[in-house]
Every structure is written in C-alpha cells, then in structure tokens.
Amino acid sequence: MTCMDSLNFDGITTFQQALLLIHSECGLDLPVCVLNAPLFDHDEAFIQYILENCGEFFAFGDDFGGSSLLNLFNTVDTRMATQVKETAKEDLLTFQLLNNPVQNELRYRIKATNADLLNVSLIHINGQVVKKELKQIQSGDQLMMMDISDIQPGAYILHFGSSKLSKSFKVIKL
Numbered sequence: 001m002t003c004m005d006s007l008n009f010d011g012i013t014t015f016q017q018a019l020l021l022i023h024s025e026c027g028l029d030l031p032v033c034v035l036n037a038p039l040f041d042h043d044e045a046f047i048q049y050i051l052e053n054c055g056e057f058f059a060f061g062d063d064f065g066g067s068s069l070l071n072l073f074n075t076v077d078t079r080m081a082t083q084v085k086e087t088a089k090e091d092l093l094t095f096q097l098l099n100n101p102v103q104n105e106l107r108y109r110i111k112a113t114n115a116d117l118l119n120v121s122l123i124h125i126n127g128q129v130v131k132k133e134l135k136q137i138q139s140g141d142q143l144m145m146m147d148i149s150d151i152q153p154g155a156y157i158l159h160f161g162s163s164k165l166s167k168s169f170k171v172i173k174l
Contacts, residue, residue, distance in 0.1 A: 044125040101172035104149040119161040
C-alpha cells in the first residue's frame with residue numbers, strides 16, 4: 001500500500017487540500033507557488049491560479065509539462081468521486097484520459113459492457129460549453145478522440161454523460 005492509499009479523501013475535499021495533505025503526509029515535493037497559494041473553495045479557481053501564477057512550475061520534480069499535476073488531479077478526483085454502482089454488472093462503463101495536457105487531439109479510452117449513447121462535452125472553467133459530441137459506444141474497449149485544435153489554451157472540464165452515469169476530468173489545453 002502506498003502512502004496515498006492510506007489517506008482518506010471525501011467528496012468535499014478539494015484538489016488543493018488533497019495536494020497539501022499528500023505533501024505533508026507523503027512528502028510530495030510541491031513548487032513554492034503551490035505551497036504559498038491562497039486556499040480556494042473550488043478546484044477550478046485553484047487550477048486557474050496555477051495556470052496564471054506558477055508558469056513553468058506546473059508540475060512536480062523534473063517534469064515541467066504539467067502531466068504529473070493533472071494526472072495526480074485525476075487520480076485524486078477518481079478516489080474522491082462517489083462510485084456509481086448499478087445493480088446489474090452489465091452496466092459497467094469506465095473512462096480513461098490518455099493525454100493531459102493536450103495540444104490538438106484529446107484522446108480517451110472507454111470500456112463498456114453494453115452499447116450506449118455518450119454525450120462528451122468540453123467545458124471551459126468559466127462554464128461555457130466549447131465543444132459537444134454525441135458518440136455511439138459499443139461494448140468493449142474503444143479508443144476515441146476529440147479534435148480541439150480550434151480551442152483556445154486554458155483549463156477545461158471534459159465531461160462524459162450516459163444513461164448510466166457521468167464522469168468529469170480536468171484538462172489543460174496548451
């Protein structure tokens with residue numbers, strides 16, 4: 001069991017609170033600009049602060065591409081999210097973001113045991129829906145993509161919604 005596995009996050013723990021807890025309990029090395037950030041009530045405001053104030057320190061250790069921070073966010077977010085469990089096992093639907101941050105092509109993997117319609121939305125952190133697609137998914141493992149080459153750089157939410165459940169990921173467009 002890793003140190004992070006021993007920590008308890010609940011549905012109201014923000015990403016900033018989770019980062020600071022992992023820093024204090026597990027020794028995660030964080031940039032000074034993250035450690036000295038004001039406390040935010042919402043993840044979107046914290047991510048925006050990092051984008052505006054931390055510049056090249058948007059990552060951990062020697063990785064300054066931002067992937068470490070966003071992958072950790074999505075890991076923590078998954079741990080904190082309420083697990084939606086359907087009574088029938090055939091309703092299983094999972095999502096995995098494959099690249100983050102992203103430049104032109106946002107790639108993700110969907111695993112489903114049944115065919116379903118999936119709404120995929122890219123939402124700017126200000127709440128504006130900038131891209132929306134309806135995808136027909138089949139049972140099995142599927143790799144999918146969304147062309148975001150025409151979208152401005154910034155922080156976004158990638159939201160998946162189906163008849164069974166919904167899931168969101170934070171995404172940074174470079």
